[in-house]
Amino acid sequence: MTPPEPAPQDARIQLSAHARALSEQSDRYAVTLESLLATLRSNRLEDRAARETAIHIAATALVQLRTDSDERRDDLLEPVVGAFARLKNDLKPLVRFGQLEVEFVEPPENGRALPGDVAQAARAIVRNAVLSFTNTAEAQRVRIHWDCDGLNLLIGIRDDGKGELRAHDDTLRPIAEHVSALGGKLEVDSTPGWGTELGITIPLDPPPTPTPLHELTNLSDREKQVLDCLREGLRNAQIAQHLDISEHTVKFHISKLLRKTGTTNRAQLISQLR
Template sequence: MAMVQPNGSFLRGLVGLMSVPARDIPRELSTLLAPHLAHSALIILTADAAGGQRQEVGDAAFVEGVTALDLDQIRRDAPKVEAVQRTALHIGDGLRPTLHAHARNGALLLLADPGPQDVDDLVLSTWNIVALYLQKRADEGSPRYLQHARAAAGMRMDALTELADEYSTTLESVLATLRSSRLDDTTARTRAITLASGGLVHLRTATDRARTFTEEPVTTAFARLQDDLRPITRYRDTDVQFIEPPVDGRPLPGEVAHGARAVVRGTILALTDLPDVSKVRVQWDCDGANLLMNVRDDGKGDHSESSVLLRFVRERVRALDGHIAVDATPGWGTEMAIVIPLDPPSSVIVTSAMANLSPREIQVIELLASGYRNRLIAERLGISENTVKFHVSRILRKLGAASRSEAISILYADHRG
């Protein structure tokens, strides 16, 4: 079948999508695609400061049934960048057909119960445009979004680690008990040990994946930076040189990789507009605890502390809890040495956001932030799933959030904020 060509109405809808608030983009994208490809739910995992900001709209059973680790596995299974796949996911007690579109910047679009229409090219092209727009929007926005991303990432990882430690201790205790010689039923004990051992291995595997699903190899992050800059610098007179990072460097958390690319992209674009700059060198390295970035130009070396370029860089570096040293030598150029820690700072829940929530609503949102779904929250708090849904609806309304992920991001902020 020939490729479906977007008509005027589709293009106007795509333009309109670019003007809505970020939280409305999933709904607008779903509306835009629906006439061409029927679907019951839409989930996006964008390549932004959090290395994987999730937003969703549509069938609640599907949305709640897709975990962060499911999305990670889908991204890992992609045959290549810029690909469309049709497959199925286990949701509840059955399989649900899905369509996955992988944008060139690593962002993922997931559609539930897609129709049979052959519009894969249209979906992929549209998603590429939207994903790149979201990346650009994050780059140009207030650096505050980086602070929220770092804080949320730290709290999420802390919660996962604590959960893993709690269950690991429980399983290890059960294992030790079942191995006790005071138990007579050898067969039952052997079988229980096998089950407990398998559960422990599964838990540790899930924890390892949870630690890595928002990480990006430093070489991959640097290669993406080069890809981002190549079409922009191709027709400029400035020679941009890239010094490759070591291949064995520690993987970068998603928000660090994205934030670092945003800083360098903005810096390079500003430098290439200066008539006296003919060469820029970009170098990345990693010492195990920090990402080390060095940007050097051959300009006049007259960047003052009040320059727009340095303000841009400093704001975003501070948002990532990093620091920058600038060495400007008149007539010899400017060198920027930037250090960004790989581990997020400690964070706290914003008290102003919590003030309007009831004690029960606080319990619910904290469990949501720890990765719990409605059923598990209900079991943990001893209430019904319908009551959990009621609390979630009130939380979203009080915080002015359109989704659970947005509510969680609103709650968290840098401890210095």
């Protein structure tokens, strides 16, 4: 007997989970490669020691790739302290031999256990931030802080770079996408000459099921026009030109649509239009 085809919504959920797993895997590879490069370039190690350390990093990553099956399970819970310890272990070679000085501020031991997808996303967020700082070479020090208030995981990342980052910069796009996918919030506070602080809030419980568009009765005429443009695949600049409004106004209407539908990002909103 042929198994039934998954429902469209279930298929989208499966595709989203698959994309998240691929992103997590790619992110892990990037950290491993950056760690290898930092080790081989380090002026703190002699050639033989550098080779031995690089081999150890590669072997450890290979073993983790083969045995770390829980990374593919979103339903597992991780103690917040344990999830943070795994993050530190992921970054250990890069921190030890790279040029970036990283300070870790431990979360409280009695914090609520994290759902698997939250723990994975949190580590990915921090790794992406550290990789960005390493690649741009704008910062020399980074401070990473986790906390848990019982309802949310709170992540603080502060650097001593130029202090020119803004919330919509491409550098922060991977972080913003991770946060948005989990219904979280990203705040960026930059001070020129003093650095940038990222404040990230990720809810530990899944967001409510989005409200179907056909059930909404409180959409304005302009919001319906924006939805029609999204249905046609138009980008913000194209929507603004088509409706003779500014891009800022387009973003404002999309933000209102996200709130009204209970969706967490543009892609999820568009998926309801099909």
